[in-house]
Amino acid sequence: MMPSLFLAHGSPMLAIQDTDYTRFLKTLGETYKPKAIVIFTAHWESGVLTISSSDNEYETIYDFGGFPPELYEIKYRAKGSSHIASILETKFKNKGISVHHNMTRGLDHGSWTLLHRMYPEANIPVVQISVNPFLSAKEQFKIGEALKGLGQEDILVIGSGVTVHNLRALKWNQTTPEKWAIEFDDWIIKHMQNNDKDALFNWEKNAPHAQLAVPR
Template identity: 35%
Template sequence: MTIQSNSTLFPALFISHGSPMMAIEESATKTFLNNLGNTLPTPKAIVVFSAHFDVNDNVVVTSGENPATIHDYYGFPEALYALNYSAPGAPKLAQKVVGLLSEGGIKSRLDANRGWDHGVWIPMKLIFSKANIPIVQISINSQLGPEAHYRLGQCLRVLREQDVLIVGSGGISHNLRELFTNRPDPDRAKKVELFTRWVCKTLHIGDIKSLFNYLDDAPYALFNHPTPEHLLPLFCILGSCTDSESIKRIHQSVESEVLALDAYLSD
């Protein structure tokens, strides 16, 4: 069944992209992403905010016609470095994005040379395997807080009226130190569960103020996000939504006790 929006706006999506190994290993989240492309309406273009494009400066918008696939990870099997994703860029859409951000008082610049990091191309390869939908990537800034990223999404909300899919690619939890530690926290699974449950409930009731204040309001916020870059794309998606829309969880999964891979969609 195709997912339909309750408004004239194209759906907005947050996904947890997980480990790069998702591209070559079977998992519940890989299966979900593979099926997601068959349930979403087909967008004319895609705009992606990725946790791995973190720029402490003016916002950067990719504008190349054929952006390269960036293999921005280390120590993985050779098969991962052989993968590419050949979807085209969207230079005209990139220029429109810069214009919309400028209207919202946000400084940005085009970058025709920047390729797509794995937070973009791996999930897009799983969702839209034909690689025929143009993509623009927009940087985040982990030196700024949730409200700044919410404003980014607000500036681009109008694109959803033009059949553009806006995607936030990050992770509902992302504590790599805990993932690889030799001395795991005995309560780590519970800490992830309580945090992700809080996120789901707070999104469901639309409590944006508490979400902005997640570091103080959410249980074990710093345990789940020692650094904020994987959660910030969620606020871009929230900003792109109207007050009348709700945000529903469409996938829930946890790997290795601490890597929560939930996905959310506007409704």
């Protein structure tokens, strides 16, 4: 039985840094041993939900610049799974969700930096799924609902991203989070814990500092 996880990938540096968070990721990987991994990455956006569908080894995508050379030397050599991709397609179509397939896209840093810390051997098949930024929160929830039951098949589902993402407001030398970011994050957590879907579906209007926390 596998859970569904929402994990922050943050900076690509998490692939090489030793922090409380990277040690937490290592512990997650030691705790959960799935037969396959399905990961939604915030760094793959598309107008139609798209599934990586090849059985081949993924290319490691370095979709960042200005970082230490050792980051660009990491190769996360996981393979895909057309079988798992087919299962996903069926689940989505049963919910009336259209999908496309992509046979060539590699793993971007929203995927491989996390997986490198959790499963460094890269010996678990991975299927990457794009995010459609044009959908409402309610429509996004429907996508998640379609995947209900994967955990019972020992398939680990990961959402990779962050709740607060405003690089223009980032103060690189500041070590404590901004009050507005904490208030937004706390609001999301509170309403998730209360399963208040109506509030969450309208987070852009209801959550404090929503446009500052997640500018589009």
